Amino acid sequence: MKMGIPIPNSKLGLWLFLGTEIMFFTAFIGSYIVLRLGSTGWPTDPHDTHINVLAGGLNTFVLIVSSYLVVVAHEAMAQKNFAKARTYLLGTLLLAFVFLGIKSVEYYGKFSNDILPGHIAETSSQAVKKASRELEIVVRNRFAAYTDSGAVKTDRPNDIVNLIVQIAALPTAAAPEGVSEATFNALKESAPVDAELYSKWMNLHQHIVANVSLKFPATGPEYLATREGLKAGEKMPELEYEEVTALLKDLKSNEKYGSYVMSGVFDPHPVVYGNIFASIYFLMTGFHAIHVIVGMILFYAVLKQGSKLNESWTDFVENSGLYWHFVDLVWIFLFPLLYII
Amino acid sequence: MSYDSPARQDVHEDFDDHGAHHVNYLLIFGVLCVCTALSVIFDVIHINKALTIVLVLAIAVTKALSVMMFFMHLKFEGNWKYVLLAPTTILAIGLPLALYPDVGASYYTQTAPQVTIWADEIRADQARHAEHAETADHAVPGHVE
Numbered sequence: 001m002k003m004g005i006p007i008p009n010s011k012l013g014l015w016l017f018l019g020t021e022i023m024f025f026t027a028f029i030g031s032y033i034v035l036r037l038g039s040t041g042w043p044t045d046p047h048d049t050h051i052n053v054l055a056g057g058l059n060t061f062v063l064i065v066s067s068y069l070v071v072v073a074h075e076a077m078a079q080k081n082f083a084k085a086r087t088y089l090l091g092t093l094l095l096a097f098v099f100l101g102i103k104s105v106e107y108y109g110k111f112s113n114d115i116l117p118g119h120i121a122e123t124s125s126q127a128v129k130k131a132s133r134e135l136e137i138v139v140r141n142r143f144a145a146y147t148d149s150g151a152v153k154t155d156r157p158n159d160i161v162n163l164i165v166q167i168a169a170l171p172t173a174a175a176p177e178g179v180s181e182a183t184f185n186a187l188k189e190s191a192p193v194d195a196e197l198y199s200k201w202m203n204l205h206q207h208i209v210a211n212v213s214l215k216f217p218a219t220g221p222e223y224l225a226t227r228e229g230l231k232a233g234e235k236m237p238e239l240e241y242e243e244v245t246a247l248l249k250d251l252k253s254n255e256k257y258g259s260y261v262m263s264g265v266f267d268p269h270p271v272v273y274g275n276i277f278a279s280i281y282f283l284m285t286g287f288h289a290i291h292v293i294v295g296m297i298l299f300y301a302v303l304k305q306g307s308k309l310n311e312s313w314t315d316f317v318e319n320s321g322l323y324w325h326f327v328d329l330v331w332i333f334l335f336p337l338l339y340i341i
Numbered sequence: 342m343s344y345d346s347p348a349r350q351d352v353h354e355d356f357d358d359h360g361a362h363h364v365n366y367l368l369i370f371g372v373l374c375v376c377t378a379l380s381v382i383f384d385v386i387h388i389n390k391a392l393t394i395v396l397v398l399a400i401a402v403t404k405a406l407s408v409m410m411f412f413m414h415l416k417f418e419g420n421w422k423y424v425l426l427a428p429t430t431i432l433a434i435g436l437p438l439a440l441y442p443d444v445g446a447s448y449y450t451q452t453a454p455q456v457t458i459w460a461d462e463i464r465a466d467q468a469r470h471a472e473h474a475e476t477a478d479h480a481v482p483g484h485v486e
Contacts, residue, residue, distance in 0.1 A: 026433035037445035057381040068370040336397040
């Protein structure tokens, strides 16, 4: 009398594992669906999300081809044609690399637009403050060259509000002890540029704090005088998002410090629900990519056998194929949910 | 067939031989490619959003079934596949259904900061457009109030 299910234990074990994996991914996909339904204004414009449908479609095609190759490899194993099986499995492994390559290009596109969870401004005022913070970091990084080299002596290297005085005075100063002439001369040349950049940042920062339009002064006697001139109930014109984007455009095109601003400040681009979108995108595609890497390890384990591959590996190849088809299945659902809908 | 000391090959021969079920894998591959192309086309051409969602998800289900039934050979497996997949399917559908009333549905005016600020910005935008439209109207010569 035959007992049990008519499949090898390894196949049953793998199917049970795939059952848990289905629950693993449907937890994320189900949460995504529910969160999205509850978020009016979810970003779908590719200018906001930087989602490339063609890259996603190409990745889908790559995985489908690799699924086809792995199923042919399994057939070859059943027919005891091990050379053919190795060839097709190698093809599958190479296509997995192609998939990860396209995914890396997509991820690079996201990183270079600062589309990361927790990094995305969701309103215009958040975008303005973020741009100011990034500009401050650019200024701090430029100032670090002066304090690290010892050209400017200070026991508070982070106090840029006081450091600027010394940096602005550098062109007329003498090289301190321990600083080479060449280093000091280079810093003397860059000091006026960095001082100008600092003043641009400080001006923006003060206008943000006071919430005053860039057309009006935000501090000092002129600000107080403008405030005095207001009629009852009248307010100072507020800082506008468009003014700040225009200012940043000017800063980036400046020939002296434009390159520093370009490399350190992202274009302000508020995206409502952008952070939860980024979180879900990286979570789902990241876990999928980890599963792809695990599949690649399985294929490598078979290919490592080389010409020693024999029929005792048939079940392993079948099970690796089943796992790979599951990875393909997950992507079949991720692609429309993330890229199209 | 002896079960006392089965050799690896003997054990394997006892089980269903999927090689006996002839599947045209190239045809299934073709179907999957066509479905993928259709998905991309439905996104690129501008049709009704709800229709796009229905079509694209239907295509995804078709592709998933093709992979599961033919590439994963579930069409030729026994009834154990239902025992295995039923709990996962129930959980897969049940989780979003259970969460939807609390997280997905909104019963009152949404007051999340993203929505209120977004709504404010849309209102300000509309006010600006209305202002421009008014100014444009007044600039038209011979305009009668």
